[in-house]
C-alpha cells in the first residue's frame with residue numbers, strides 16, 4: 001500500500017515553509033517504520049507539496065475539496081493531507097479527520113522558523129492519531145474510534161507522555177525528532 005502525504009502550502013508561503021516540508025519528508029519515512037512496527041502493515045511512503053495559488057479554484061479549500069482530490073488521485077492510495085485549515089466537521093478530538101484510505105490534519109504553522117519541537121508536538125502527534133484510526137479500521141477493530149480517543153484523552157487530560165523517537169526511528173528521551181500517541185495499550 002502507498003501512504004502518500006500531501007502538504008498543502010499557499011504559493012506565497014512556499015519558500016518560507018520549505019523547512020516544514022523537509023520535516024514532512026523525514027516524518028513520512030518515520031511513519032513507514034512506525035506503521036510496520038505497530039500495525040504490522042508494510043507501506044511505501046511518498047510526500048509531495050500541493051501548491052495553492054491565490055485566486056485559484058482551490059483557494060477556498062475545505063474537506064469536500066480535498067476528498068474530491070483524493071478520489072481523483074486514486075482511492076486505493078492512502079492520501080494523508082496536511083492542511084492549513086481545520087476540517088469543517090469531524091468527530092475526532094485532534095482537529096483531524098479520516099475516512100477510508102483518507103486522512104487530514106490541521107498542520108499548524110510554526111510561529112518561528114526551524115522550530116522542530118513545535119512541529120513534533122503539535123503536528124506529528126496528530127498524524128499518529130489519524131493513522132491509528134485508519135489502520136485499526138482496516139484491521140477490522142470495531143472500536144477503532146474509541147480506542148484512539150481513550151488514549152488521546154489521557155495525553156490531553158491525564159499527563160500521559162507521548163512516545164518519542166529520534167532520527168533513526170528509535171525510541172528516545174533526548175532530542176526527539178518525532179512524537180506519537182502512546183501505543184502500549186494497542187494490542188495488535
Ligand SMILES: [Zn+2]
Pocket residue numbers: 091092093094129133148149
Ligand atoms: Zn480521532
